[in-house]
Amino acid sequence: xxxxxxxxxxxxxxxxxxxxxxxxPSYGYEISKQIKLISSEKYVIKETTLYSxxxxxxxxxxxxxxxxxxxPEGNGKKRTYYRITDSGRNYYRxxxxxxxxxxxxxxxxIQKEENTLPQANEE
Amino acid sequence: xxxxxxxxxxxxxxxxxxxxxxxxPSYGYEISKQIKLISSEKYVIKETTLYSxxxxxxxxxxxxxxxxxxxPEGNGKKRTYYRITDSGRNYYRxxxxxxxxxxxxxxxxIQKEENTLPQANEE
DNA sequence: CAGACATAGTACGACTGTCGTAGTACGTTA
DNA sequence: TAACGTACTACGACAGTCGTACTATGTCTG
Numbered sequence: 001x002x003x004x005x006x007x008x009x010x011x012x013x014x015x016x017x018x019x020x021x022x023x024x025p026s027y028g029y030e031i032s033k034q035i036k037l038i039s040s041e042k043y044v045i046k047e048t049t050l051y052s053x054x055x056x057x058x059x060x061x062x063x064x065x066x067x068x069x070x071x072p073e074g075n076g077k078k079r080t081y082y083r084i085t086d087s088g089r090n091y092y093r094x095x096x097x098x099x100x101x102x103x104x105x106x107x108x109x110i111q112k113e114e115n116t117l118p119q120a121n122e123e
Numbered sequence: 124x125x126x127x128x129x130x131x132x133x134x135x136x137x138x139x140x141x142x143x144x145x146x147x148p149s150y151g152y153e154i155s156k157q158i159k160l161i162s163s164e165k166y167v168i169k170e171t172t173l174y175s176x177x178x179x180x181x182x183x184x185x186x187x188x189x190x191x192x193x194x195p196e197g198n199g200k201k202r203t204y205y206r207i208t209d210s211g212r213n214y215y216r217x218x219x220x221x222x223x224x225x226x227x228x229x230x231x232x233i234q235k236e237e238n239t240l241p242q243a244n245e246e
Numbered sequence: 247c248a249g250a251c252a253t254a255g256t257a258c259g260a261c262t263g264t265c266g267t268a269g270t271a272c273g274t275t276a
Numbered sequence: 277t278a279a280c281g282t283a284c285t286a287c288g289a290c291a292g293t294c295g296t297a298c299t300a301t302g303t304c305t306g
Contacts, residue, residue: 002217002220002221002223002224003221004221004224004225004228005134005221006263006264006265007133007134007263007264007291007292008133008134008135008221008222008225009134009225009229009264010130010131010133010134010262010263010264010292011128011130011131011132011133011263012131012229012232013263013264015229015232015233016229016232019232019233019234020232022234027283027284028283028284029281029282029283029284038231038232039228039231042224042227042228043228046264046265046266047265047283047284048264048265048266048267048285048286049263049264049265051284051285052263052264053263056262056263070282076272076273076282077271077272077273077282077283077284079282079283079284080283080284092234093234093236094125096233096234096235096236097125097236098125098126098127098128098131099131099229099233100125100233100235101125101127101165102127102131102132103226104165105127105162105165105166106132106135106138106139106222108161108162109135109138109139109142109143109161110138110142110219110222110223111142111145111215111216111219112219112223113216113219113220129292129293129294130262130263130292130293133263133291133292133293134292136292136293150254150255151254151255152252152253152254152255169293169294169295170254170255170256170294171256171257171293171294171295171296172292172293172294174255174256175292175293176292179291179292193253199253199301199302200253200254200255200300200301200302201254202253202254202255203254203255
């Protein structure tokens with residue numbers, strides 16, 4: 001089975017997280033479930049990776065945290081939510097543009113296996 | 124200007140190098156020029172990254188090195204050439220498959236900026 | 247012939263993001 | 277009351293990349 005290696009995704013964990021925060025503020029556990037869902041279980045972000053991304057991105061000013069109750073009645077344990085900032089939105093857009101470029105470049109080095117024939121000799 | 128960050132390309136330096144070695148054996152300097160050329164100068168691999176990739180991939184059995192003269196007359200300084208192995212070819216093909224998957228997944232988190240309109244409210 | 251520049255690397259230490267492991271603590275369900 | 281889901285935090289290890297610096301030969305130009 002083909003698996004996505006962490007080295008490959010490395011530059012895009014932050015982008016994935018931000019893409020979810022573009023819609024609305026959210027928190028760790030929910031975001032990790034979202035990523036799993038959106039990727040059709042093809043990618044599951046590690047907890048430690050996720051939370052260290054929060055720390056980093058807050059330090060960089062891409063997100064802001066606030067603590068809130070899970071529901072309006074104030075039941076349940078409080079959670080740390082994250083909200084994307086304007087700077088985060090810009091960063092996200094930049095990463096999207098970067099992705100387009102990266103994709104184009106990497107693709108030039110990739111061979112698609114359309115035919116797994118005995119191997120044609122073309123030279 | 125959009126630039127490809129090293130974190131993004133991280134998982135694909137080896138793949139790029141191998142894609143060049145798929146054609147014929149080559150050596151460091153030449154490979155770095157090839158990558159620059161193929162990517163239309165959009166990506167330039169750092170020397171240290173390249174040579175440490177050689178060490179790693181030789182250790183992993185993906186490539187083999189041999190020292191040879193630059194031309195048949197034996198002129199010039201000898202170079203260290205690298206040749207891809209069968210194992211390297213398999214690894215390359217696996218990475219190509221992985222790329223297709225990664226692309227699909229990342230793309231779900233990417234917003235293409237086709238319209239930079241005032242932002243439509245759809246909900 | 248000197249100096250610049252291209253070629254062809256090696257060595258070393260720093261840094262960053264990811265990951266394994268482990269532990270805490272509350273809530274809910276059986 | 278035990279298991280499981282939720283919601284994290286702490287810490288240290290690791291791998292790949294990068295900056296910097298250094299070596300050394302070959303070639304071209306004034």
